[in-house]
Amino acid sequence: MKIFGHPWLPREDFYPISSIKEIVKTPPNSTVELKPLSFSIKLAQYCNKNHIAYALEVDTIKDALFANQMNCRYIITNKSLAKELMPIAQNYLFDTQVLAIISDEDEIEDLAKYGIDGVIFIKKSSRKPRTLRRG
DSSP states (O other), rough: EESSOOSOOOOOOOOOOOOOOOOHHHTOOOEEEOOHHHHHHHHHHHHHHOOOEEEEESSSSSHHHHHHHHHSSSEEEEEEHHHHHHHHHTTTTTTTTEEEEESEEEEEEHHHHHHSSSEEEEEETSSSSSOOOOO
């Protein structure tokens, strides 16, 4: 299981972006973070076409299936949907990894029992995934 955003662990850079111009400004080999597919389909297509690693917020199983087909590196979703997605991801041999959004490390063990690929901590005040930086 991958764990993103915990203070004990080295961090990976996730860069929230909303335009191609912002992608160009990110460092080489970074992972860009996109809003749900309905808002960022063109950016996801651009990332896929140009072999840019990206994470995508996902709200439905259908969007997760599309994200996998478009070579998304990480799907970021809520715990409930992550639990539903894992058997599907395993059945179809997803290359995309499913990350569940959590706010407390006590949630890690339960999600590990479901075989979730990873977790990403959020700031309790903002309820949004934090931008993760390498330590």
